[in-house]
Amino acid sequence: MALLEWRSQFATGVGVVDEQHQRLVGLVNQLYEAISEFRGHEILGQILGGLVEYADYHFKTEEELMSSHGYPALEQHRQEHLKLTAKVKEFVERFEQGKDRILLELARFLKDWLADHMLVTDQKFAPFFREKGVN
Numbered sequence: 001m002a003l004l005e006w007r008s009q010f011a012t013g014v015g016v017v018d019e020q021h022q023r024l025v026g027l028v029n030q031l032y033e034a035i036s037e038f039r040g041h042e043i044l045g046q047i048l049g050g051l052v053e054y055a056d057y058h059f060k061t062e063e064e065l066m067s068s069h070g071y072p073a074l075e076q077h078r079q080e081h082l083k084l085t086a087k088v089k090e091f092v093e094r095f096e097q098g099k100d101r102i103l104l105e106l107a108r109f110l111k112d113w114l115a116d117h118m119l120v121t122d123q124k125f126a127p128f129f130r131e132k133g134v135n
C-alpha cells in the first residue's frame with residue numbers, strides 16, 4: 001500500500017506545480033516500497049538520490065514562479081524549502097554512514113512534511129496565481 005495517496009485538496013491549480021507534486025508523492029512512495037521490500041543500500045541510494053534531486057528541481061520551479069510574479073511571501077516560502085533541504089541532508093549523511101534503516105524514518109517524515117506543505121504553505125500561493133492567470 002502506498003505511504004501517501006494523492007488527494008484533491010493537494011491541488012494548487014498551477015499545472016506544473018501539481019504535476020511535480022504528484023511526481024514527488026510517487027517518489028516518496030517508491031522509496032517506501034523499496035524499504036518495505038528490503039532493497040539493498042545501492043538501490044536505496046539511487047532512489048534517495050533521485051528524490052533529493054527532484055525535490056531540489058521542484059523547489060527551484062516554485063521559487064522561480066513566485067519570483068517572476070512577485071509573490072510577496074516568497075522569502076518565508078523559500079525558508080521552508082531550505083529547512084527541508086537541510087533536514088534531508090542530515091538523513092542522507094546518516095544513510096551514507098550505512099544506517100539504511102534511517103530511511104524509514106525519512107520516508108515517514110517526507111510524507112508528513114509534503115502533505116502539510118501542500119495543504120498549507122503551497123495553498124497560500126494558489127489564489128495569488130489564480131488572480132495572475134497562472135494555471
Ligand SMILES: [Fe+2]
Pocket residue numbers: 062077081117121122
Ligand atoms: Fe513549496
